[in-house]
Amino acid sequence: MRLLTIAILGAAALLAACSETDSAVDPSVTGGAGDSAQATNTVEYFNVVVGDRVFFDTDRHELTSEAQFVLSKQAQWFAANPGATAVIEGHADERGTREYNLALGARRANSSRAFLIAQGVGGGRLRTVSYGKERPVALGSDPQAWSQNRRGVTVVAGAPTS
Numbered sequence: 001m002r003l004l005t006i007a008i009l010g011a012a013a014l015l016a017a018c019s020e021t022d023s024a025v026d027p028s029v030t031g032g033a034g035d036s037a038q039a040t041n042t043v044e045y046f047n048v049v050v051g052d053r054v055f056f057d058t059d060r061h062e063l064t065s066e067a068q069f070v071l072s073k074q075a076q077w078f079a080a081n082p083g084a085t086a087v088i089e090g091h092a093d094e095r096g097t098r099e100y101n102l103a104l105g106a107r108r109a110n111s112s113r114a115f116l117i118a119q120g121v122g123g124g125r126l127r128t129v130s131y132g133k134e135r136p137v138a139l140g141s142d143p144q145a146w147s148q149n150r151r152g153v154t155v156v157a158g159a160p161t162s
Helices: 002-018 043-051 067-082 098-120 143-149
Strands: 051-056 083-092 126-132 151-157
Touching: 002 051, 043 151, 067 098, 067 143, 083 098, 098 126, 098 151
Parallel strands: 083 126
Antiparallel strands: 051 151, 083 151
């Protein structure tokens, strides 16, 4: 619930900022010393407002339209923060063998990376890793848990944490 509240407040701040600037990730508002605007160059902003994860359908690595929307926002953020790099993690749900899920996680991470590169993010700034089914965020053997675990997560480095 707290994360939802933070996300709602962040979205409201983003909408307010959009009325004053052309882009929510405009480099001129990326937060400097003494800047009273929310620091949009932080890892926290990336994770909460931009969105650090995308989700995949069962046994698929193709990006959904929702995933493409999130990754487009990520590409804008990276354009405004040229010093930032990222590791894109590929994950799978618990079904299937370890080997199958490691390969599927790799394909998912690579799909996200390829999309970001196509949007102008330098490939040298992005690495991939697959965790397969080894790092679930939702425990359980049901469709709801599985859907949360079929994901790609962009972990940012080289940006302020708050």
